[in-house]
Structure formats: structure tokens, C-alpha cells
Amino acid sequence: MLSIEDISSLENKVALVRVDFNVESPKDSLRIKKIIPTINLLLQKGAKVLLISHRGRPVPGDKINKDTTLKVIVSPLEKNLGQPVHFIPEFKIEEIKKTIQERDEKVFLLENLRLLVGEKENSDELAKQYASLADIYVNDAFAVCHRREASLVAITKFLPAYTGVLLLEEITNLDRAINSPNKPLVIVLGGGKAPEKFAVIKSLYNQVDKFLIGGVLGNTFLKASGMQVEDSVVDNSLIEEVTPYLKDEKIEISSDWIYDEHKRIYDIGPITITRFSMILKEAKTIIWSGPLGFFEDKRYREGSDKIANAISSNKNAFSLVGGGETTQLILENKMEDEFSFLSTGGGAMLSYLGKKEMPAINALNQ
Incomplete structure (x- = not known):
């Protein structure tokens, strides 16, 4: 290239x-x-x-x-x-x-x-x-x-x-995070695009020490565990696939939640925030894709804000953040200089992490 x-x-x-x-x-x-x-x-x-x-x-x-x-x-x-x-x-x-x-x-x-x-x-x-x-x-x-x-x-x-x-910066930083990470390597997955996020778990499972999961994929794990999630957004097509991971020690899902008036899960709760933050404090490499709650509404923003703070305050970790909503949150909080690298990719970053084909990069290698 x-x-x-x-x-x-x-x-x-x-x-x-x-x-x-x-x-x-x-x-x-x-x-x-x-x-x-x-x-x-x-x-x-x-x-x-x-x-x-x-x-x-x-x-x-x-x-x-x-x-x-x-x-x-x-x-x-x-x-x-x-x-x-x-x-x-x-x-x-x-x-x-x-x-x-x-x-x-x-x-x-x-x-x-x-x-x-x-x-x-x-x-x-x-x-x-x-x-x-x-x-x-x-x-x-x-x-x-x-x-x-x-x-x-x-x-x-x-x-x-x-x-x-x-483009060279993006590839270099993603390769650093997944091919030669300082350990522990922790990946935070929230927001939408649950199938793409689950693909990251499958493709990087052996390299990663902990996956911290919220958003639609988190709700899907909760429903698969038998919890009544009411009308919370889930991806029913993934229920069967995520079930074998429910008791996996690498997978961390929320244990308390912030609901809206219709009992829909809109954010992770304070106990989960504390647990996730403690794991992030010990990490040496962190990848974050997707907010933990519906951050556009300030009532459901605390989970994402606190996770952003936990990552940015760990000065011993290489931190890579991507996805439109996640970078929007960081820019709104004026924290862009507090992470090692902000990726411009959302779906592209997930495809790269999920080891899926990247046609435009392959074309440059021809």
C-alpha cells in the first residue's frame, strides 16, 4: 500500500x-x-x-x-x-x-x-x-x-x-489496538448495529480480556437471559447466538438500569457504571464503539458520560473511540484531546474489528 x-x-x-x-x-x-x-x-x-x-x-x-x-x-x-x-x-x-x-x-x-x-x-x-x-x-x-x-x-x-x-492513521491505530495491544484489552460496545457489534465479540474473543456491553446488544443479552425487557430495543435475530455467551466471564452486561416512563431500558444504572469503571481503570488498551444509553436525552446520558470519564482518566491505557454517536458525545463534552485516537469510522471500524472484507483498502493493495 x-x-x-x-x-x-x-x-x-x-x-x-x-x-x-x-x-x-x-x-x-x-x-x-x-x-x-x-x-x-x-x-x-x-x-x-x-x-x-x-x-x-x-x-x-x-x-x-x-x-x-x-x-x-x-x-x-x-x-x-x-x-x-x-x-x-x-x-x-x-x-x-x-x-x-x-x-x-x-x-x-x-x-x-x-x-x-x-x-x-x-x-x-x-x-x-x-x-x-x-x-x-x-x-x-x-x-x-x-x-x-x-x-x-x-x-x-x-x-x-x-x-x-x-486512512493510514486509522489502519495503524486499529492494528495497534487489536494486533499488539497492551493487556488487559477491554472493548466497550453500545449503541445500535447489534449484529456488527456481536461480530466484533466473535472475531476478537481470543484477544480480548473483557467486553462491556450496553445499548441494543446489551438489551438483547438481557432478553436472552430471560429478563422481561418490555418494549426495550432488542435484536431478536441474535437471541440464539448470544445465549452461549451469557455465563462467559469475558462478557459483562448491566445489572441495573434507568428506564423511561414505559419501562424501556434507556441507560445503564449506577451499580453497572461503577463496575464498568473499575474494569476500565485497570485496562491498558480500550476500544469503545457506541453510547451506553440514549445520550441525546440528558435523563439517559449519565452512563455514557461516566464511561467516557472512566476511559479518559486512565492515562496508562491506549484508548481508541469510534462511531458517529460516540464521537459526537465526546465532542459535545469537549473531551476530544483526552483519548489516544478518535476514529472517523462507525460501520467501517466495526467491519475492520470484525475482520470483515474492506474492499476499498484491498483495492489499494492490488
Whole structure:
């Protein structure tokens, strides 16, 4: 896998950079901040930079709107980058080439790729069109590397392909956490995506000392144990699979809960918080994916806040945190500098931890 750090000069070249700007609120986006080192390095090497991404879930033929346009990214990107960014609203090859060649700006952002026929289908034809716009391709979009799309996989057939600074950081830190961790290794799993989280338990079971489980997967374990969870969110498709793990010493589930008015489990309780915090205090490597409760409502936020504090206060541990909701919680608490690494990946991080195929990373290795 080649990195842009291996390139000596890109004078008078155009770098096509796949990023992930799929954010609801661009104002304080971790993903925008984390792409800056790659853009700066390419600019230092003399390149012009054409950024490409998707946002939301439009399909070809849809009208662009405030939730799917990438134009809203321009202002926060300029603020973080410290220089102007030119927005390109339409995918017209010759016009794009002319714009990049003639304008004074060094950084360009193309409108949402999901509007293009063939992007989701990993089309070679569309990838060839992408390739005609640039001299090299850079993947710096770890958060979508578990997908097989034209701007991630097919494109690597038609341009010299490199990893960006962020993608390399993501892989390096995840590998450190799971391949050569200081022990004990503790993984905290909450939030949704219960099947993906359970896949992490299965794939990393032998390496991990403790799994601390909340969220939907935690509720699923509780239901499998015979507890009446009323209308709490569970994944019934996993009941049979989690049952053999119920008495496993590596698995820690909640023993007390915070309910809403309908007796639904919305957070872990104080006894569980104390027990989980004691385990985290002794850990040397910690991976956290998913809040422990419905943290968007302050009544059900204490579990996640206290677990965040327990992890951040353990200065002897390497701590890696990922997932949109988890990083949102940390950013809201202004704690981003108190963890070893914040991953931009949610589903991608779970796929990597679950040792599932990562098509976009595999394509860079071809």
C-alpha cells in the first residue's frame, strides 16, 4: 500500500481525493478537521486537490437539497484549511478540467457523488471518468472503506492509487489496538448495529480480556437471559447466538438500569457504571464503539458520560473511540484531546474489528 508521503513531487498535477464528508452538521465535524493534513501535504508537494465525497442517501435523478449538498461543507472546510475552496456543482468533465486549470484556487470540491449513475454500482465507466480528471488518486475516507463503490474501488484500476494521512492513521491505530495491544484489552460496545457489534465479540474473543456491553446488544443479552425487557430495543435475530455467551466471564452486561416512563431500558444504572469503571481503570488498551444509553436525552446520558470519564482518566491505557454517536458525545463534552485516537469510522471500524472484507483498502493493495 503506497502512501502520499512516499511521493516526492506533484508539481502541476491534480490529486483526486476521496474523503468522507457525510455529516449532518458540518460546523464541528471531526471528519472535516481530520482531512486537513492530507490536503496540506498534497498542496506542499505542488498538487491541486479535487475532493470527492457523498452526503446523505440521494439517488441519481434526485434534486439536491440542504441535507445532501456538499456546498455546506465549503465554509467550515475553508475555515479549517485557511484558504479558499472552489465548489463545483455539476459533473461535466470538460468544464471541471477547465475550472481546475484556469482558477487560482488550489482546492476544489465536487458535488455529491451519489447523484451519479454507477457510483453505488462500482461502475468502471464512471471510474474512468473520475480518472480523466486527475493524475493520482488518494483514498482518505476510512469511514466508507467497507463499501464497494466506483470512487473507492473501481477508480484504483485507472489511476496510481495512494492512501492519505488519515486512512493510514486509522489502519495503524486499529492494528495497534487489536494486533499488539497492551493487556488487559477491554472493548466497550453500545449503541445500535447489534449484529456488527456481536461480530466484533466473535472475531476478537481470543484477544480480548473483557467486553462491556450496553445499548441494543446489551438489551438483547438481557432478553436472552430471560429478563422481561418490555418494549426495550432488542435484536431478536441474535437471541440464539448470544445465549452461549451469557455465563462467559469475558462478557459483562448491566445489572441495573434507568428506564423511561414505559419501562424501556434507556441507560445503564449506577451499580453497572461503577463496575464498568473499575474494569476500565485497570485496562491498558480500550476500544469503545457506541453510547451506553440514549445520550441525546440528558435523563439517559449519565452512563455514557461516566464511561467516557472512566476511559479518559486512565492515562496508562491506549484508548481508541469510534462511531458517529460516540464521537459526537465526546465532542459535545469537549473531551476530544483526552483519548489516544478518535476514529472517523462507525460501520467501517466495526467491519475492520470484525475482520470483515474492506474492499476499498484491498483495492489499494492490488
